[in-house]
Amino acid sequence: MRILPLTLALTSLLALTAAAAPPRVGSLAASELGRSALSTGRRTQALPTFADAYRNTAARMLAAGCPYATWAAQNRHFLFFDPTGDGRAAEVLGDLSTATRITVLVPGVDTVLADFDRGLGGVPRRAPGVQARALHDLLAKRDPHTAVIAWLGYDPPEGVGLAAATEGRARTGATALTAFVRDVQAQRPAATVTLIGHSYGAIVVGLAARRLESVSDVITLGAPGVGVDRAGELGGAQVWSALAPTDWIRRIPQVRVFGLGLGRRPSSPGFGAKTLPTGGVAGHDFYLTPGSETLRAVADIVLSGGPRHDMPGRVS
DSSP: OOOOOOOHHSSSHHHHHHHHHOOOOOOOOSSTTTTHHHHOOOOOOOOOHHHHHHHHHHEEEEEEEOOHHHHHHTOOOOEEEEETOOEEEEEEEEEETTEEEEEEEEEOOTTGGGGGTTOOOOOGGHHHHHHHHHHHHHHHHHSEEEEEEEOOOOOOOOOOSGGGSSSHHHHHHHHHHHOOOOHHHHTTTTTTEEEEEEHHHHHHHHHHTTTTTOEEEEESSSSSSSSSSSGGGTTEEEEEEEEOOOOOGGGGGOOOOOOOOOOTEEEEESSSEEOOOOOOSSSTTTTSSOOOHHHHHHHHHHHHHTTTTOOSSOOE
8 A cells, every 4th residue: 555755745735735636525325224324424323233234235235246246145244335436345254243352444545345355456465354354263263252344434545645645534534433333332332342453544543542432452553643643642542553664654754744744653652552563574565464473463452352451362
């Protein structure tokens, strides 16, 4: 994934402003229960029961044709689905109705529904569906009462552009994510919730966490920022950060001037995040690949339970 280097943004602001398209605010069919609340933050209707959401979404996916009909035929579970524009979807891995530990994974720049499974440029490790599946496969071996949600409920910036160097799309996404998490928690109030943001998605989860005091952990992977300058501003959640030595995100200046720039990285000294290991992470898109130290550490955090990690669990 790519984010506009902020040095270029600062020197080319006027040109970029003229060329940049305004962020698209998703508009979903009113006939779908909960889709407006889940993708745009407009609280018109709450999320239906998980079983109803799966059934209703599967019917729409079958009607939409391939590849979405194939996903439904494979009995995959989606809480919402909208193929219009760049698309929206939230896939559930695991049994959400019995899960005691729920993880929501938010992707970053250039993620569209068409790449939900295949990944940007046809690289599977970049796909949110693939990343969520890798995490859930690891979690389920240790605790069957876990669920991972791959959440594409916002409109990420497209490649190089002003939107990728500002927090506007992330703020809209955070509103939708906050509504979504609250709806899920209404049905699973005793479950521990962990938010994971990759790249620009880390800003989405950071901004949402400020309004979700019940979230136990915020995990950032290859994050250019997280919407705040100190971990203590994230609603009381424990903040974790993985930034590999080979991740090009390190080259992005940590600035925010008149709304331009993504601010301080959670991996920076003094931010207050706990550092995650990055052995086996070959670059920006490798954090949740099978075999990486980061994937194992993320699984440890999800399974440790509670904001102070006072239940059995180990960070590798």
